[in-house]
Amino acid sequence: MAKVTLTFDNGPESQVTPQVLDCLAHHGVKSTFFVLGRKVSTPAGLDLARRASREGHWIGNHTWSHIGRMGEGTGEAALQEFERTEQALSWVKQPVPLFRPRGGAGKLGKGLLHPAVVERLTLGGYTCVLWNSVPGDYRDPDGWMERALADCRTREWSLVVLHDLPNGAMLHLDGFLRKLREEGYQLTQDFPPECTPIVGGKIVQPLDGFL
Numbered sequence: 001m002a003k004v005t006l007t008f009d010n011g012p013e014s015q016v017t018p019q020v021l022d023c024l025a026h027h028g029v030k031s032t033f034f035v036l037g038r039k040v041s042t043p044a045g046l047d048l049a050r051r052a053s054r055e056g057h058w059i060g061n062h063t064w065s066h067i068g069r070m071g072e073g074t075g076e077a078a079l080q081e082f083e084r085t086e087q088a089l090s091w092v093k094q095p096v097p098l099f100r101p102r103g104g105a106g107k108l109g110k111g112l113l114h115p116a117v118v119e120r121l122t123l124g125g126y127t128c129v130l131w132n133s134v135p136g137d138y139r140d141p142d143g144w145m146e147r148a149l150a151d152c153r154t155r156e157w158s159l160v161v162l163h164d165l166p167n168g169a170m171l172h173l174d175g176f177l178r179k180l181r182e183e184g185y186q187l188t189q190d191f192p193p194e195c196t197p198i199v200g201g202k203i204v205q206p207l208d209g210f211l
């Protein structure tokens, strides 16, 4: 049975994250929210992330400000983006701490990671979660669903990047989940090994292509 893992990046946002959580609960789907430190450090953002965590979703660090690719700046700047967000997430209790770098329109490749942050991830026992499916809900709020379905049909285990941003795209989340169920996918919270170059602090894939 082909599998799909859903992740929601760049939130939380008061105008959309509650509806996303309601929808996931309705479908009995657990996911991961890769939050921005600057959003999760506000009272409203903290409440939403706490709710997501309480409802069984995982919370991951997705940098403080989401500006630039960390490998293209200084180690100090990259670490600051990481640590400020970690401070905002100090309350999170889950099996393994999670981090996802900013790609920029789904781009992997050179500059995605910074060596200083890789060292921090290995010392801290983090899992680094990348992706293999970016259907573009952030730029195409109505067309992303068909693209996501078509893309999921191309592989055995898709890790889909969606965004809990208030652009209307998440109005289609319910329809997307219905379609995935109809087509027989197993929805799982775990990550496909090909998308996790660092697992629990251990480097399990060559990182040269990301540095």
Ligand SMILES: [Zn+2]
Binding pocket: 009, 010, 062, 066, 102, 103
């Ligand atoms: Zn992002």
